[in-house]
Amino acid sequence: MPADALKCKECQTTYPLEARYVCDRCFGPLEVSYTAPASSAEELKRRIQAGPHTLWRYADFLPLEGAARSALPTGWTPLVRADRLAERLGLGEVWVKNETANPTHSFKDRVVSVALARAQELGFETIACASTGNLANAVAAHAAAAGLPAFVLIPADLEEAKILATGAYGATVVAVKGNYDAVNRLCTELAGDRADWAFVNVNVRPYYAEGSKTLGFEVAEQLGWELPDRVVAPVASGSLFTKIARAFEEWIDCGLLEGELPTMNGAQAEGCSPVAQAFAAGTPVCRPVKPDTIAKSLAIGNPADGPYAVELAQKTGGGVDSVTDDEVRAGIRLLAETTGIFTETAGGVTTATLAKLAARGDIDPSERVVLCITGDGLKTIDAVRGTFEVNEIEPRVEAFDAKFAAHAVS
């Protein structure tokens, strides 16, 4: 399915496949458009199945000219059946897409793989990004693997684990005194001045965003070439949420999947919920907010794809909900205790949103639900501090027995 142009999502004006992200006519966002595949569904399926166990098995659906084989293999993460989580929530069939299994432990490895491969095709020699943390990790690691210098711009108040795990790869870490939206504005200005820098989520954003489709492709392939009935995924910029659905649409269009789009449920933290607020108000217009939440990887107050996320939720009979920071902490524990998967705060948001939908009776027990867990718990370790007890004892059997009398040898 060859990429043929960049196309404005608002006025449909097309542009060549270069480093460009905004429409000159209407300032709308650009995205990659494709011509219909020349191959039959059987041939496409055969090519995918013969491909590597990475996201490059979906190369036919990605905007690259040549064969990309990144130095840091990404994707093909486990889709885990979560019966104990389903039982706890009174649901029938729940699957967890475990994106913590990527090289830098979040789904951002996908978007960076594609953005970096395209940036190299376009001749860029420095890689940069505006990040809430996970992207910083991924850009630093993939640039290191490719032997390219990286500049990573982050809000100065980011979780320490994310800053340390970025600097370790040798990237230049720039802590900006401001929130993510300020960092993003700065990067947009810098991208205008530095023609030889690829800011993965600014000037090569249309290619970057395509990387998220691979999560949707994998879910469908791992379900045996079937669609789930419902997907619950986090919403920050709204790009991942909408691209998962785009992946399903592309595969329905070319005959690899049958059926309708699943019900799409977006998850936000109450302290940064412009998309949930817009959905509740019945409008695609997302009024910018000033983020205040422990889910920093979702703390985008002015989400670029927010309106499209609202429209997708409306179109599929889904929704966009928000949960409190306490619910986020409980969500992290619920997922860890029932599946053995420890997620960061964003996954806490997503799990708590699933729990909320279940409690509200929105999900029929016959539904097959996929929960997208986008990042690892070690990135936001503070979120579980104080949520359980550590039992300190002297190194003697009596001390152990005294503490755990209920578990005494019988």
Ligand SMILES: [Zn+2]
């Ligand atoms: Zn336009």
